[in-house]
Structure formats: C-alpha cells, structure tokens
Amino acid sequence: MVSPISIPDNAPFTPEQRQWLGEFIGKLLARPAAEPAGPPLPVTVLFGSQTGTAEGLAKKLVKTLKKGNFEPNLQDMSTYDRERLAKEKNLLIITSTYGDGEPPDSALEFHTWLMSDAAPTLAEVNFSILSLGDSSYPDFCQCGIEFDNRLAELGANRIYPRVDVDVDVDVPYAEWSQAVIAVLAPAASVVAANGAPADEIEEVGFSKKRPFPSAVLANYNLNGPGSKQTNHIVLSLESSGISYEVGDALGVFPENPACVVDEIIAALPFKAGDVPTSTGEEVPLREALLRHYDIGNINKTVITKWQKRSGSPFLRSLVEADDKQAWEDFCWGRDLIDLVLDHPADFTDGEDFVSVLKKLQPRLYSIASSPAAHPGEVHLCVGIVRYDSHGRKRGGICSTYLGDRLTGDSKPGVFVHHNNAFRLPADGGVPVIMVGPGTGIAPFRAFLEERKATGAKGKNWLFFGNPHEATDFLYGTELEAFRKEGVLNRMDLAWSRDQKQKIYVQDLMLKEGAAMWEWLQDGAAFYVCGDASRMAKDVDAALHTIAREHGKLSAEEAAAYIAQLKRDKRYLRDVY
Numbered sequence: 231m232v233s234p235i236s237i238p239d240n241a242p243f244t245p246e247q248r249q250w251l252g253e254f255i256g257k258l259l260a261r262p263a264a265e266p267a268g269p270p271l272p273v274t275v276l277f278g279s280q281t282g283t284a285e286g287l288a289k290k291l292v293k294t295l296k297k298g299n300f301e302p303n304l305q306d307m308s309t310y311d312r313e314r315l316a317k318e319k320n321l322l323i324i325t326s327t328y329g330d331g332e333p334p335d336s337a338l339e340f341h342t343w344l345m346s347d348a349a350p351t352l353a354e355v356n357f358s359i360l361s362l363g364d365s366s367y368p369d370f371c372q373c374g375i376e377f378d379n380r381l382a383e384l385g386a387n388r389i390y391p392r393v394d395v396d397v398d399v400d401v402p403y404a405e406w407s408q409a410v411i412a413v414l415a416p417a418a419s420v421v422a423a424n425g426a427p428a429d430e431i432e433e434v435g436f437s438k439k440r441p442f443p444s445a446v447l448a449n450y451n452l453n454g455p456g457s458k459q460t461n462h463i464v465l466s467l468e469s470s471g472i473s474y475e476v477g478d479a480l481g482v483f484p485e486n487p488a489c490v491v492d493e494i495i496a497a498l499p500f501k502a503g504d505v506p507t508s509t510g511e512e513v514p515l516r517e518a519l520l521r522h523y524d525i526g527n528i529n530k531t532v533i534t535k536w537q538k539r540s541g542s543p544f545l546r547s548l549v550e551a552d553d554k555q556a557w558e559d560f561c562w563g564r565d566l567i568d569l570v571l572d573h574p575a576d577f578t579d580g581e582d583f584v585s586v587l588k589k590l591q592p593r594l595y596s597i598a599s600s601p602a603a604h605p606g607e608v609h610l611c612v613g614i615v616r617y618d619s620h621g622r623k624r625g626g627i628c629s630t631y632l633g634d635r636l637t638g639d640s641k642p643g644v645f646v647h648h649n650n651a652f653r654l655p656a657d658g659g660v661p662v663i664m665v666g667p668g669t670g671i672a673p674f675r676a677f678l679e680e681r682k683a684t685g686a687k688g689k690n691w692l693f694f695g696n697p698h699e700a701t702d703f704l705y706g707t708e709l710e711a712f713r714k715e716g717v718l719n720r721m722d723l724a725w726s727r728d729q730k731q732k733i734y735v736q737d738l739m740l741k742e743g744a745a746m747w748e749w750l751q752d753g754a755a756f757y758v759c760g761d762a763s764r765m766a767k768d769v770d771a772a773l774h775t776i777a778r779e780h781g782k783l784s785a786e787e788a789a790a791y792i793a794q795l796k797r798d799k800r801y802l803r804d805v806y
C-alpha cells in the first residue's frame with residue numbers, strides 16, 4: 231500500500247496537481263532502494279545561513295546524497311562562483327531570512343546580483359528551495375520566497391515546490407530532502423527499504439531534541455542599581471559530554487511565568503484537563519502552558535485560528551483586511567493573555583485550545599565563555615527584556631525565566647547551537663577588532679579568554695558601549711585586567727548617556743578611523759555582535775565611511791572592499 235506524501239500548502243500547484251505529485255513521490259519513496267545505475271547525477275547544494283542552521287542542513291543533505299548515485303557539491307552563497315549558475319544541472323538551495331525579511335549576510339551579495347539585470351537565463355537548471363524562517367516575523371521566509379520566484383522568472387525548472395520552514399526544521403527538512411532526492415533520480419534513491427531516510431539515525435548525546443538539564447552555578451546582575459538588568463549566568467555542563475567553541479550559541483528552553491498561566495486558565499470557558507503536547511504526550515493543561523506552548527507574543531497564524539472561535543468583530547476585520555501594518559500594530563506588545571481577556575473565544579476543550587497555540591521555542595544566547603578558561607561550564611550574558619504595554623507590565627519569556635524565575639533546584643534544558651559563521655581566525659596571529667555594545671559583549675569575552683588561553687599573538691581591539699559607565703560597564707573589571715595583561719591592546723568605550731550628546735560605538739570607530747583602516751590593512755578580522763535593527767546597520771555604515779575616508783575609496787569601491795571582507799570571512803556578525 232503506497233501512501234501519498236503531503237505537498238506543502240505554499241506550493242504553486244492546483245489541488246489536482248498537488249495530489250498527483252504527492253502520489254508520484256509516494257510511489258517513488260515506496261520503491262526498494264535500487265542499485266546505482268549510470269554516471270552519478272551532479273547536484274549543487276547552495277546555502278545562505280546566518281547562525282548555521284541552513285549550513286548544517288546543507289551539509290547533512292550532501293552527506294545523504296553521497297550515499298546515493300549523486301555527485302553533490304556543497305557551496306556557500308558568500309563564496310559561490312556566479313559564473314557557474316547557468317551551468318548548474320540540479321540546484322538545491324537552503325537559505326534563512328534575517329533582519330526584516332532580508333537575506334542572511336552570507337547571501338546578500340549573491341541575492342543582489344540574482345535580482346539584478348546581470349543575472350543570466352537559467353533554462354537548463356533544475357531547482358528546489360528549502361526556506362528557513364520564523365512566522366513571528368512579518369516577512370516570513372522572504373529570502374527563500376524571493377530566490378524561488380526569481381529562479382523561476384529566469385527560466386529555471388522548479389522540480390519540487392519550495393518548502394517554508396517555521397522554526398522547527400527537522401520534519402520539513404526530512405520531507406523536502408526525501409522528496410527532492412526522489413524526484414531528482416529515482417534510481418539513485420537513498421531511501422532505505424523500510425522507508426526511513428538513511429540519515430535519520432537517532433542522535434547520540436544531548437541536542438535540541440534532547441536538551442541537557444543544566445545546573446545553575448551562578449546567576450547575578452552585572453548592572454548597578456537604577457539601571458537595566460543584564461545577568462551573568464554560569465551553567466554546568468558537567469557529565470554532559472557537550473562541547474562547544476567560542477562563537478557558538480547556547481539554546482535555552484524557557485518556562486512561562488506561572489502567574490500568567492494561572493490568569494489564562496482562570497479566564498478559559500472550559501474545565502482544564504489533560505492536553506496533548508507536540509511530542510504526543512498528554513499532560514495537565516497547566517503543565518502544558520508552563521513548558522510546552524508559547525503564551526508570549528501572538529502572530530497572524532495564532533490570531534487567525536483564534537478569530538474562527540471568537541465573535542470579535544475587531545479580529546474578524548483584522549483577518550479579513552490582512553494588512554501587514556495592521557497586523558504589526560496589533561501584535562506589537564500584545565501576548566496571548568490579551569486575546570484571552572479582550573477577545574474571548576469558544577473552545578470545545580483544552581485540546582481545541584492548545585491547537586491554536588505555537589510551540590514554546592528555545593532562545594539562543596551567544597556563549598560568553600571559552601571552554602579553555604572554564605572547563606565544564608558555559609557562561610551567558612542575558613539582557614532581561616521588560617516593558618509596559620497596553621496597561622500591563624510584561625517581560626520576555628526566556629530572559630525573565632533566566633533573570634527572575636530560576637531557583638536553586640532549576641535545571642534549564644540547554645543545547646549547543648554551533649555557529650561556524652562566527653569564529654576567531656584560525657591563525658592566532660591575525661589581529662581582531664570587536665564591536666559589541668550591550669549584551670553584544672558576550673562572545674567577545676569568550677574570544678578574549680580564548681586568545682589568552684591559546685597564547686594567540688594577534689592584537690585585540692574592543693569597542694563596547696552602554697548607557698552609563700558607573701552602572702553598565704559589563705565585565706568591566708575583567709576587561710580592565712585583560713587590558714593590563716596586554717591581551718586587550720585597545721578598548722574604546724561609548725557611554726551613551728553620560729553626557730548630553732549620545733555617543734555610540736560607531737562614533738568612536740569614526741574617530742579612530744585612521745587606526746582602524748591600518749588594522750584592516752594589516753589583515754584584521756572585524757566582528758560585530760548585538761542589536762541588529764539599529765546598531766549593526768550604523769556600524770556597517772561607519773565601516774563604509776572609514777573605507778571611503780581613510781582608504782580613499784569611492785562609495786562603490788568601499789562597498790566592493792567590504793563585500794570582499796565578508797567573502798574572506800573577515801567581517802563576521804552575530805546580530806539579533
């Protein structure tokens with residue numbers, strides 16, 4: 231008996247085509263693995279990735295393809311030779327989306343070129359796209375969507391519909407990769423006889439699927455009284471077998487605040503019983519709302535499902551108008567509790583209620599320690615998100631869990647998110663410039679510890695900024711010590727609110743532009759970490775100015791110089 235596979239809803243097919251394709255691929259997948267026949271099929275797997283997820287999947291896909299009669303070729307968009315594009319036979323793209331619907335840094339140049347008139351016709355190219363994203367952002371999977379549309383516009387042949395992935399990559403990746411492999415070359419299929427993909431072997435050790443319950447060894451506020459709250463958190467990795475490198479991030483599974491969970495349950499129109507979780511187990515509703523479902527920020531998907539069960543005329547008009555700005559205006563600063571209280575809905579039972587909710591997702595934090603300096607530990611620097619909106623005091627789910635709700639017995643579930651796109655130079659002699667205001671300091675504390683532990687000879691220059699020197703000099707004592715020891719050769723500090731006029735890190739960069747240009751000419755690598763929406767953009771603009779003013783380059787030459795820095799992995803960003 232052959233079961234058809236489900237074709238994604240976003241596919242540009244009619245229902246009949248979707249059914250046909252589903253049955254066709256289902257049949258291919260059900261065939262026993264055949265002996266390879268003929269020459270191996272060339273397949274280029276091209277990825278665009280900011281924090282390593284797309285890169286990891288691309289590598290996994292290449293590994294799988296190698297088991298079949300394929301000749302896979304892994305390519306990073308940042309270094310991909312565009313001249314090859316029109317000659318590709320089979321092109322599988324995996325990309326994420328960043329910023330406000332923008333390509334990840336590594337894909338930016340390729341994306342700009344592909345969208346321009348310079349892009350060639352691609353009549354000979356077969357392609358399919360796996361687009362990673364997060365539906366909490368208004369421009370969900372925008373980068374993958376743009377690649378998909380543009381390749382088709384240039385005449386390429388879409389062999390399998392684009393799959394848009396909403397945060398959880400495992401299942402959609404497995405379905406997409408199986409399907410494209412089946413479509414590309416049935417005879418070379420690597421699907422095992424039992425139907426399980428060859429690379430779906432149970433992971434050993436701790437991972438996102440099996441987080442490590444980590445003891446909290448220290449947790450304290452780095453800011454002084456009267457300021458914001460940024461916690462230094464030390465977690466134990468003892469006996470976990472987990473290893474990490476500086477530049478990696480730590481994933482943390484949060485718990486929702488019990489007081490808000492109880493407020494939600496008290497307002498629901500049914501008696502709380504057991505409900506299913508995404509892993510299939512049944513747990514009491516309270517437990518499910520504490521640990522399994524997202525009761526924080528709401529989005530279009532949640533509201534659309536909610537509206538079907540609510541008589542709210544406001545929600546109906548919001549859904550019917552489907553206006554991007556109106557969605558953003560309504561969702562900003564509102565959580566599930568606002569729907570529960572202001573737009574009550576009818577749910578048959580707890581199962582119906584949780585079917586509307588998103589899964590509670592882990593948050594990533596740039597690791598602030600070097601394993602060489604702190605064996606068996608991992609350190610984080612977490613800004614606690616608090617704000618008032620719509621008459622309520624609110625907080626970020628994970629940062630307030632870490633900052634407010636951990637107890638002596640808490641063991642938050644953690645995993646390492648490897649990020650090869652944010653590494654120290656392999657050659658310790660290469661100078662390093664680091665720009666990390668606020669919590670952006672996190673990976674640079676780790677970098678400095680690592681450079682010290684490895685005895686790296688390269689010079690180190692840090693730009694740090696925060697509102698006030700007296701209260702907000704995160705890791706000030708340690709940084710001063712690095713300075714005295716000669717590990718930190720230069721440190722420029724931007725105290726934004728210690729004087730009338732704001733001073734930001736990019737102002738100090740511009741002031742020190744001549745020296746910065748010299749460091750860059752000496753081969754320095756340039757790193758940025760912290761706020762993506764404003765700081766990272768302004769720092770990028772300052773870098774262009776420095777290249778123009780001190781390198782005597784035109785605007786175009788400066789842009790080309792900086793693009794080359796990125797290609798050479800000398801301009802790396804960890805921004806959020």
Ligand SMILES: Cc1cc2nc3c(=O)[nH]c(=O)nc-3n(C[C@H](O)[C@H](O)[C@H](O)COP(=O)(O)OP(=O)(O)OC[C@H]3O[C@@H](n4cnc5c(N)ncnc54)[C@H](O)[C@@H]3O)c2cc1C
Nearest residue numbers: 563593594595596611612613617626627628629669672806
């Ligand atoms: C690779 C990476 C590395 C990171 N490293 C760090 C790090 O080292 N340190 C760190 O602190 N964070 C870091 N972050 C950010 C971190 O992952 C979380 O996003 C952050 O802690 C907020 O999560 P939360 O669960 O507390 O907030 P959430 O519950 O996710 O809420 C945040 C949301 O609250 C809403 N919101 C926030 N402020 C307001 C406001 N004023 N008005 C209205 N609505 C508002 C917004 O919708 C915002 O998106 C990193 C992120 C990434 C992707």
Ligand SMILES: NC(=O)c1ccc[n+]([C@@H]2O[C@H](COP(=O)([O-])OP(=O)(O)OC[C@H]3O[C@@H](n4cnc5c(N)ncnc54)[C@H](OP(=O)(O)O)[C@@H]3O)[C@@H](O)[C@H]2O)c1
Nearest residue numbers: 613667668669695696697726734735760761764765768806
């Ligand atoms: N995506 C997320 O989920 C998420 C979660 C947490 C934090 N964040 C972001 O990450 C950032 C880190 O938070 P944080 O509290 O550690 O630090 P922060 O808010 O970035 O502040 C650090 C310093 O940067 C300054 N700054 C403000 N605008 C700037 C700009 N355009 N260019 C350069 N510097 C600028 C601030 O000055 P002033 O404040 O005096 O203007 C402050 O002195 C926050 O900005 C926040 O937006 C994002």
Ligand SMILES: Cc1cc2nc3c(=O)[nH]c(=O)nc-3n(C[C@H](O)[C@H](O)[C@H](O)COP(=O)(O)O)c2cc1C
Nearest residue numbers: 279280281282283284326327331363364367370371
């Ligand atoms: C700062 C930031 C901005 C993001 N912006 C978007 C966005 O606009 N649209 C979207 O669909 N996903 C967005 N995402 C989600 C990422 O695309 C998603 O997490 C993806 O899996 C990351 O893959 P990568 O690690 O390969 O870069 C954003 C994530 C971050 C941290």
